Amino acid sequence: MSRTTVTTPRAPAAIGPYSQAILTDDTLYCSGQIAIDPDTGHMVNGSVEEETRRVLDNVGAVLQGASMTYENVVQCTVFLTDVNDYAQVNEVYGRYFNETPPARQAVQVAALPRSARVEISCIAVR
Incomplete structure (x- = not known):
């Protein structure tokens, strides 16, 4: 099995000891993303739709x-x-995943880093 760290400056840098994503063979495991603007490093201040x-x-x-x-x-x-x-959140999410939506679970949590209201992680396959 090959294992490659995926990093891009177009997404926020990790704020802890984790990678933005790990690619193993043809499967990509993406860490959860919150609404940090990669250009400023600050959280987006706005509606839950803007955050999503x-x-x-x-x-x-x-x-x-x-x-x-x-x-x-x-x-x-x-x-x-x-x-x-x-x-x-679902309304915005549907605009990004409109062709063949992936399997999904949504859960309520007590808190997220940086007081985020939404965090999304995913798995992708080539």
């Missing part, structure tokens, strides 16, 4: 770093600090 767009843009940048797209994603995990935001 930034999160998914960050996910897309990591996918591109591995020469993949949203179409390669087979599974996502969505973490929400408030399940009442589910409909708004």
